[in-house]
Amino acid sequence: MTNPKSKPVKAAREASCGRMQPPGLDDILVRFGECAKTAIDPCPAFGVKDRQIMVYFRDLVLAFSGHLSVNVAAQGRISTTAMAKQKFNGFERRAFWEAHNQCCAYCSTPLPYDGIEIDHILAESLLNDNELKLKSLNEHGLDQNFDLTSYENLVPACARCNGDKRALTIIRAHLVLTVAKDKAAKVKDLVEKFKRDNKVGKLKLAIVGAIDTGEMTDQELIEFVEANKKTFPLVGFIQLLGDDPIGEVSHEHYEEYLDRRIYIDDEQTPLRLTNDNDETRDVCTLCQYLDATEAGYYAYSNADMKNAMWLFERPLEVLKIVSTSKVPEKSFIRTPRVGVNDLHLIPAELFLIGDLTPPEEEDVAAIYGDKSVQDLIEQHGAKVIRSSSNSITIELEQQDLFIYIAEIMRVDADGDGIEDLIIDCGGGPRTGTFRNYEIVVLRRTSNDDKFQIWQA
Numbered sequence: 073m074t075n076p077k078s079k080p081v082k083a084a085r086e087a088s089c090g091r092m093q094p095p096g097l098d099d100i101l102v103r104f105g106e107c108a109k110t111a112i113d114p115c116p117a118f119g120v121k122d123r124q125i126m127v128y129f130r131d132l133v134l135a136f137s138g139h140l141s142v143n144v145a146a147q148g149r150i151s152t153t154a155m156a157k158q159k160f161n162g163f164e165r166r167a168f169w170e171a172h173n174q175c176c177a178y179c180s181t182p183l184p185y186d187g188i189e190i191d192h193i194l195a196e197s198l199l200n201d202n203e204l205k206l207k208s209l210n211e212h213g214l215d216q217n218f219d220l221t222s223y224e225n226l227v228p229a230c231a232r233c234n235g236d237k238r239a240l241t242i243i244r245a246h247l248v249l250t251v252a253k254d255k256a257a258k259v260k261d262l263v264e265k266f267k268r269d270n271k272v273g274k275l276k277l278a279i280v281g282a283i284d285t286g287e288m289t290d291q292e293l294i295e296f297v298e299a300n301k302k303t304f305p306l307v308g309f310i311q312l313l314g315d316d317p318i319g320e321v322s323h324e325h326y327e328e329y330l331d332r333r334i335y336i337d338d339e340q341t342p343l344r345l346t347n348d349n350d351e352t353r354d355v356c357t358l359c360q361y362l363d364a365t366e367a368g369y370y371a372y373s374n375a376d377m378k379n380a381m382w383l384f385e386r387p388l389e390v391l392k393i394v395s396t397s398k399v400p401e402k403s404f405i406r407t408p409r410v411g412v413n414d415l416h417l418i419p420a421e422l423f424l425i426g427d428l429t430p431p432e433e434e435d436v437a438a439i440y441g442d443k444s445v446q447d448l449i450e451q452h453g454a455k456v457i458r459s460s461s462n463s464i465t466i467e468l469e470q471q472d473l474f475i476y477i478a479e480i481m482r483v484d485a486d487g488d489g490i491e492d493l494i495i496d497c498g499g500g501p502r503t504g505t506f507r508n509y510e511i512v513v514l515r516r517t518s519n520d521d522k523f524q525i526w527q528a
C-alpha cells in the first residue's frame with residue numbers, strides 16, 4: 073500500500089470525527105501506545121520477552137529520534153546527599169501540586185501550577201547542622217533517621233508561605249508534617265504515573281510521525297495492533313483490580329493492574345515487608361511490591377508470606393504469563409473439554425508444590441513418577457476432599473499433604489500455538505499452617521497425552 077505523506081493521518085482523523093468508517097487513528101494510537109509501552113519498557117518482572125516487537129519499535133523510535141527526544145530524561149530520585157540544594161523535576165512538581173489538591177499546604181490558597189514552590193517543612197539547611205537537626209527532629213517526635221529530603225518533609229507552598237518560615241510555629245509545622253506524611257505515597261504514585269504517561273505520549277508522537285512520513289502505513293499499524301491485542305478470559309479470581317473480580321485480563325491494561333490498590337483486609341491495611349535491618353516498608357500496589365522486593369524487602373511472618381504470595385506474587389505471575397501468551401491456534405483441551413477435574417490427566421507431581429520437605433529423588437519417582445492424580449487415588453489412597461467445576465482439593469494422607477488446584481485461564485503460554493491450561497496450585501501439610509501457592513502452566517499436546525507441567 074503506497075502512502076503519500078500526511079494523507080493517512082488526515083483520513084484517519086476525519087474518520088475519528090465520525091464521518092468516515094472506523095477505526096479512528098486516535099483510538100488506535102491509544103491502544104498502540106499501550107502495546108508499545110509494555111513492549112519497549114516492560115515492567116522488570118516481565119522481562120524482555122517479545123524481541124520482535126522490541127526491535128520493531130526501537131527501529132521506529134530511532135528513526136525519529138532526530139526530531140523527537142523519546143528517552144525520558146532520567147531525572148531522578150530525590151538525592152539523599154546532604155549539601156547540594158535539592159532539585160525537583162516537573163513530574164515531582166506536578167505530583168505535589170495534584171496530591172495537595174492544587175493548594176498551598178500552609179495557607180490552603182489555590183495555586184496555579186507555575187506558582188508553586190516545593191518547600192521543606194523542616195528546613196533543608198538542617199542538613200548542614202547535625203545537632204540542630206536532631207533537636208528539631210526530637211521536637212517533632214520524629215525518628216533521628218528521618219530523611220529531610222523525603223516526600224514526607226516536602227509540600228507545595230505559595231511564595232509567601234515559603235518565604236516567611238519564621239512565622240511557622242512548631243505546632244503548625246507539626247500539622248503540615250502530618251499532612252505531608254499522609255500525601256507522600258500519593259505523590260510517589262503520581263510521579264511514577266506521570267513518567268509513564270510522558271513516555272507513552274512521546275511514543276504516540278513517534279508513531280504519528282512514522283505514519284506522517286510514510287515510514288509506516290496506517291494499515292500496518294492496524295494489523296500490528298490487531299496482532300498484539302491480547303485479551304484473555306479469566307476463570308479464576310485474581311485480585312488485580314481492587315475489589316472487583318474481572319472477567320478478563322489483557323495486555324492493554326498492564327499499568328492499571330500494576331497500580332491498583334491491593335489491601336490485605338477490609339481496613340485497607342497494606343502489606344508490610346521487612347528487610348535484614350528490621351526496617352519495614354508498606355506496599356499496596358504490585359509496582360510498589362516489585363520495588364520493595366528488589367530493594368531487599370520480604371514478607372516475614374507466615375501470615376504476611378501468605379498474603380504476599382496470594383495477593384502479590386500470584387497476580388504478578390499471571391501478568392507475566394499473559395505478557396508472553398498468544399491466542400492459540402490449536403487445542404487439545406477444548407473439544408472434548410478437559411480441565412482440573414479430569415484427574416487421570418493431571419500430573420501427580422503437583423503434590424511436590426505443597427511439600428515442605430521434598431522427598432528424595434527415588435521416592436519422587438516411586439510415589440509420583442509420571443503418574444496421574446487418579447493413579448494416586450487408586451494406588452496410594454489419595455482422596456478428593458472438595459471439588460467444583462473449576463477446582464479440586466485432594467489429600468494424600470500418607471505424605472500428610474493436600475493440594476488445591478483451580479483453573480485460571482486458557483491461553484497459549486509457551487508460544488507453541490497450542491492451548492495451555494493455567495492453574496492455581498496451592499498446597500501444604502494437612503496438619504500445619506504452611507501453605508505454598510504457585511501459578512502452574514499445564515500443557516497438553518495431543519488428545520492421548522496427560523497434562524505436563526511446563527517449566528518456563
Ligand SMILES: [Zn+2]
Nearest residue numbers: 176179230233
Ligand atoms: Zn501559602
